[in-house]
Structure formats: C-alpha cells, structure tokens
Amino acid sequence: MPTIKDVAKHLGVSVSTVSRALNNHPDIKQDTKNEVLEAMKRINYTPNAVARSLISRKSNTIGLMIPDITDPFFSAMAHDVEEVLSDNGYQVVYVNTSRRLEKEKRFLTSVMERKMDGIIVTPDFLDEEALEIMRRLEIPVVFLRRRPPQDLDMPFVDVDHYEGACNAMDYLLSLGHSRIGFMGMPPYSFTGQERYRGYVDCLKKRGLEPDPSGIVWDGRTIACGYRAMGKLMEDYPSMTAVFAANDLLGIGALEWLAEHKLSVPERMSVIGFDNLEVSDLHWIKLTTVAQPRKEMGRKAAEVLLQMLTENKLTAQSILLPTKLIIRETCTSVIK
Amino acid sequence: MPTIKDVAKHLGVSVSTVSRALNNHPDIKQDTKNEVLEAMKRINYTPNAVARSLISRKSNTIGLMIPDITDPFFSAMAHDVEEVLSDNGYQVVYVNTSRRLEKEKRFLTSVMERKMDGIIVTPDFLDEEALEIMRRLEIPVVFLRRRPPQDLDMPFVDVDHYEGACNAMDYLLSLGHSRIGFMGMPPYSFTGQERYRGYVDCLKKRGLEPDPSGIVWDGRTIACGYRAMGKLMEDYPSMTAVFAANDLLGIGALEWLAEHKLSVPERMSVIGFDNLEVSDLHWIKLTTVAQPRKEMGRKAAEVLLQMLTENKLTAQSILLPTKLIIRETCTSVIK
C-alpha cells in the first residue's frame, strides 16, 4: 500500500505538500495540488484513516448499542441512524447486547479504546462500573428508548410510552369498557412499566380500581400473549377488553380468542401497542398505538450530530408523540 | 486521557516495559507486570486502539455491507454475524446500501481507508470501479447471499435457492398440480432468478411448458403479491396453484384470495419461500420453504474468521440446504 511518502517521492515534493493537497489546505498552489492529486490516482494511493485518526483525535465512528437488531423496532432505528450518520461521513459500529450486562460493558470499553466520537445507546442493565465508564467517556452520548441515570446529564430520544398508553386506555374507556385487562412485558422492561403506568392512571382517573386478577406479566412474544389470554379469561372472565402492552402480545391474544371461538371485537376488544407491520394484515387488523420508529432513529442521530458539531456533551431530549391507529379489534361495550 | 507514557512516568519505568505488561509479553518479570497493571488501574489508563492499529496493521474491525437491515433476513444474519465476530474480539461496522451502487462504493472505499480486517458483503450492483477496489483490498471477503464475480476467487455463503424452489415445485407437482403460476421478485434480484430457474426446470422435467400468462414479476411486498394475484387470476384463470418467490408475495396472494372469497387451499394452493415469522400465524399457516437465516450469518462470520486466522484470501463456499415447511395452504388438486 502506497503511503503519503511514496506520493511525495514520486513527485519530488515534501510530504507536507502532499498532505496539504489531500486536505484542501489553502496554503498550496493550485497547480501543485493538481499534480499531487493526479499522482495519487496514478499510484493508487488511499489515505490511511487510522493514522489520520491518531493525529486528529477523531475516528469518525459512532457506536450504536442495541439489545437486538432482530427486533423490528431496533432494526428500523438502526436503519435510520446509519443513514443520517453515514451521510455525514461517519461509520457506525453496532453491537447487539442481547440484554446482557457483560456485553454492554464490553461495548463501552471498546468505545473508549477505539476512540469513537459518540454513541447512541439502549442499555438494559448499566451497573455502577458501566456508569463509571460512561462518565469518563467525554464524548456525546444519546440514550435511545431509555432514560439516562439521574446524575448523567445526557439527552434521550424516545416515544412517550405513558401518553401512548393513555391514548389506548382513553379510547377503550370512551367505548364504555370498564373491566379492562392488561398484559405486560417482563417487569424489568422500562417501556413496559411506562405503559403499565398509563393503564393504571387512566383507570384511576375515571374512578376505577385496577383489578389484580386482570393483570398478567409474562414475556413479549405471541406465545406469551396466547398464554396470557388464557390466564386472563380464567381469572377475570367478566373482562370485556384487554390492553396488550405490545402488538405481539395482542396478536397472541387474538389467536387464543380465535381458537376458542370468542369473537373479536364483539365479545372481546383488544388493543395493542407498537403498530407492527403484521398488525395491519388482513386477518388481524389490530387497533394499536403507533410509534414513529424510523423517526426515532433519525432524531437520535441528529441530536448526536448536533452535539458533535456544537462540541457539547448535552442536548435537549426528545419525546416523540404516538398515534392511535384504529382498526377492527375494538368496539363499544354491549349494553 | 492518560497514555502509556504517563503510566511509565508514574512508575519510573520505560514505556517498553509498560507495553510489555499490556501485551502479556513473556519478557517481563511477574512483579513488574503486576505493578504496571495496578498503576494502569490507578490512573485510569485505557489503551488507545487506534495507535495500536496503526502499528499492528490490524484494526479488529469487520465491515458488513447489507441492502437493508430492516429486512428480517438481513437483521437475522447481522445478529449472528455480530455475535460470532464480537466473541472473537472484532467490532462490526455495518452499512445499509439501500441497494444503491453509490453507497456500495462508498463502503468499499471506507473499508480501504479504515484498514478493516475483512468484510462480509451483499452487493447488488458492483460495477467495474467497485470491483477494482475489491481486487486491491487484500483482505478476506465473503459474499453473503450473492455470488462473487467470476474473476474473484472469493467464497460465498448462501442458501440453495434453486434447490429450495425445486422442493416447493416438486411438492406442488406431487400434489397433482400442473397449472402452476409464478410470482417473481424484481428481475434484477439474484435470489429471485434462482427461484425462477427452479420453477421452470421442475416444470420442464415433468414435460410441462411454463405458461407465460402464469408468470408475473412485480416487487417483493405484500401489496405486490396482492396485485399479482389479481393479475394471475385474470390472465391464467385455470391455475390451481401458485408459487410465490417469497412469503410476502404469498401472503399478499392469500389476502387477495380471502377478499375474493376463493378458498385456500381448496380452490387455490399457495406456496411461499422464506418462512417468515408471520407465515406461521394462526390465520396464515403458509406452506413455504425455510432458509436457515441465522446460520447463514454465523457461517459467513465463521468462514471469514477462518480466512483471518489462516491468513488466506479464499475459502470453501457454503451452500446451506433449505427445508420444506408444510402447513395449510396447499392440497392435492381436485380430480
């Protein structure tokens, strides 16, 4: 691989001159610059970004830490993050944590060592050691779908899960339902907690007390929703509607109901959260709450870019609005 | 940020000694090594991977070029690629090309400049210039779901699309169907071509001539399948079965059939290709051909790793077998 030195020798100029041509430095004659550029082409010179990084202290790489790229949410966000970042000359290093603390820490360590310029993170388990690394990072950090810990003044970008849950609940309530079940994601899930908070608050706001037998916490998959629906029908048979904390759970519920010949929405209204592609399928048409996934990725990247150009370690957080998507799985309660 | 020099000064030893401690070099007394390691902790020293890369000519970075991370196939592969690579100390830089040549080239250039150690690529449009860069790369390259150009002796990892299509067709044929329609993906799609080849060959093998009015090329989405089904029913009404080149198309077909009250599989058998999660949904139960997606990513990473450790620029390609998944959308033709 030819280096800047080879180019210089080839032309009988100094490396400084070659470097100046490479970097569009003003202090160089147009003619020499052209000659250098041509010589580079001729001998197939490619600048070594590693050497440049060492000196400039800029690696032009951004780290992206997500739980699971296989989750349509994160892949949608990863898509837009990459798009806006690469359009701005950055490359993105991505890591699936698989929701494992060990992997989160490995990522953060790598961020330090590799001198990444900034990161976008969706951590699940940051412990004290991980936080300590984050504090020492000295680069822009934006939290995606997670809140930064109290003592870290870092921005986040997320959807307003609480408000979204309230939209869903208010809709159900407006339809006359009062015995509404809830299917939650695993208890440690931040988004799950927020949606649950919306469920409880909306009920209370109307003077209704959430019935513990109408609440089930399981996983986040279709199979979980299926199981949960069975359990709810057993424990809370008077229920007329169910709020599933995500679409997958809602679809599992729909499946259980279809198999048990309980008509939707006549016998049971079902509302989800996420607006997955599948939810719009002809056979499903799940009423749900949509989140602007791609926009979330885009915004996260933009906030990071802004911090990078303004050379700041903090910025305004963004809470994006959700949108109720009314399809065919909810109806007013039969009087 | 403290450097190796700070550690050395702090301890009154030379930087060589510090470096040796850092790299588990044998030529160092255990005691000094411990002291150095402790000092590093004390002053929060983190090695600078950029500087190390410059000298070692290893960036420990692998590039991953895919068309669209949002496609469940690529996200599944990206997941496993990251998993095996990161377990081996590599970080992965990923790029969505969005099937644009310009982005493919930008990626390749970046690979050169950033001195990546190897790449896994799924290109759609490599032109001469792009190929020229690949030839000069001098690092291991593995093609994922694509074939390398003739003159590049590089390995690929893929599923045997042709064989998969034959499985699907043979199944339909064994069920007694002879008027079988075909829904293809965009004509430039390599995988689409291979599946089409299987469709044609299997028909011919049985002495059947593919009927041009039974073949439609559109896009790769549900909406395309919906449209395609309408067109097929118009142009080739005697058709009793349809082979959709991917599940999304198959699902679109199913949707059209459901809306037009044509029963599946009695009136029309439908078979897909891909085995997406949705295809197993209670309402869909699409018979299809499964591809081992995650395994594909894993294998691609393993082949790359092998080339890296053996220091070779080529390796054995891998063609993974598909599997026919029989569900509920195909039946034998009514005599």
Added chain:
DNA sequence: CTGAAAGCGCTTACAG
C-alpha cells in the same frame, strides 16, 4: 528482564 530508539502514516506549527 529492562530501556533507548526507530517507526507505523499521517498533520501541523514553524521557518523560510
């Protein structure tokens, strides 16, 4: 086992 020195491929004051 330890240290001084050269060098990886660049950039950037500093002189001229």
Added chain:
DNA sequence: CTGAAAGCGCTTACAG
C-alpha cells in the same frame, strides 16, 4: 507557497 521537524500513542527489534 514549500519543506524540515516534531509528534499522535503505541510496538518492536536491538543492546545491554
């Protein structure tokens, strides 16, 4: 406008 020199943070022969 151009070049010589120092230096980014490391590693690695080479001496001792």
